[in-house]
Amino acid sequence: MGKARATSDDPFKGYRVKGKFKLRDFDPEATPFARGDEAAQRTRLDALATELDALQDRLHAGGERKLLLVLQGMDTSGKDGTIRWVFSKTSPLGVRVAAFKAPTEEERARDFLWRCHAVVPRAGELMVWNRSHYEDVLVPPVNGWIDKDETTRRCEQINAFESLLTDTGTQIVKCFLHISPDEQKKRLQARVDDPAKHWKFSMGDLEVRKQWPQYMRAYERALAATSSAAAPWYVIPANDKLHRNLMIAELLVRTLQNMKLAPPQANSALAGLRVE
Template identity: 50%
Template sequence: MTIAEQFRITKEFQVKDANAKKKPLGTAGDDKDGGKAADKLATLKLAEEISDLQNVLYAGHERKLLIILQGMDTSGKDGTVKGVFGQINPLGARTVAFKAPSNDEKNHDYLWRIHKEVPGKGEVTIFNRSHYEDVLITRVHEWIDQAECKRRYAQIRDFERMLAETGTVILKFFLHISKAEQKARLEERLADPEKHWKFDTQDLVERKYWDAYQEAYEEALLATDADHAPWYAVPSDSKTQRNLVIASIVQEKLLSLKLKYPPGNPEYSKLKVE
């Protein structure tokens, strides 16, 4: 079984089981046995390989890679960007952090602001949150009803299929943390003035809807999982294991594309540099 197969959601997927014990990729655990250090080292190696593969992707200027990171507040979206994709040449990569839509964005359909940010040829684009907010927070707060939510699932499936059919490789990661771990991370931010910039009082408001979010995630992931746009449920209470899992899946996918540099220009062999 590949790493991707191990963490890919199935038709029987349930959020409450997403943090079930998985076969470990490394030796995460107590720092006493060097587990976290070993995971970080393994992730760094994979990140360097991803960087090399991205360079070939960029040079080839054909395929595109879209990474979607979704999860509850403090689940580690920013940490994943830094830990997994921090080695990539910024010339061929972008990170887009979607916030609450602006008035201009609200005047368009909800996918308008998303479509203009998808990767171009040879590019890697990472969505820190995404169009899935429009079937998560909107559903939890009942800004849309169930009928509209189902229409949006269908629209998202069509949108992602169109991207895939025009050369975009899509990988979607659900960073799943426990309610207890989120509490610990929020308390850590509150206790350290140097981390106050990370804290948003709205996080406490949304935390009150924890159970509703779990239900919304479960429904959304099952409704929009597809072979051309797969969802992976990544247990994320361990930051080092989270990064190692995601790096492993991304590297595995890039290798499967059998990327090659474009052929050389035979005319260049005739040129001389004076």
């Protein structure tokens, strides 16, 4: 089992991708943000979700700033669950989710970033991408549909695209939900064994599972090539679902706090107004 990587000055520093790295150096079982028993952690998650709601209100009311959260991970890593619990107390007014499936015929007829432009966050919006443009530097190279040079070009184009977003007021946070193959096996089996979860299961998941080593290498290359100071990647230990949610909620709260969002200005026209 790997060691905890959090540090006192910046608890996320050890989980931020900087240059080449190996996913085996990150323990998917780690729980560095856990404090107390499960009940205490759930209470803390509720408090973070409430604080996130208040910060999102300030973002929504404050003007041109935006926040984009990118969630990537293998099947069953918990992208849906993260969204469900981290934003459980957040107003839907300023939060929007886009799920990236396999490209449609319409999307394949254009450049691979075309479908992303349509769902970038609007001013004052917190946008969540469930999968993302990174599918296009993971699935195609693993399956041999594009070569190394094309993968490199796409990573460079992603960096340019994300620079455009950050230059125009979008804060980007990218999280790789890191689970072990044994944990994925348990979660896939749970879907098979429970008829209420059959809709979540696809036979294609088993084929992708056979390519686990190839996907880990593809993730290592893609994350290393596209993690920047303005749009960093974080490896989130995700075997423990509650801890995964805690860590991402804390990361988002810290990110919004560091954006130093000003409260909306009072409307002078409302001074002294009395509602009859």
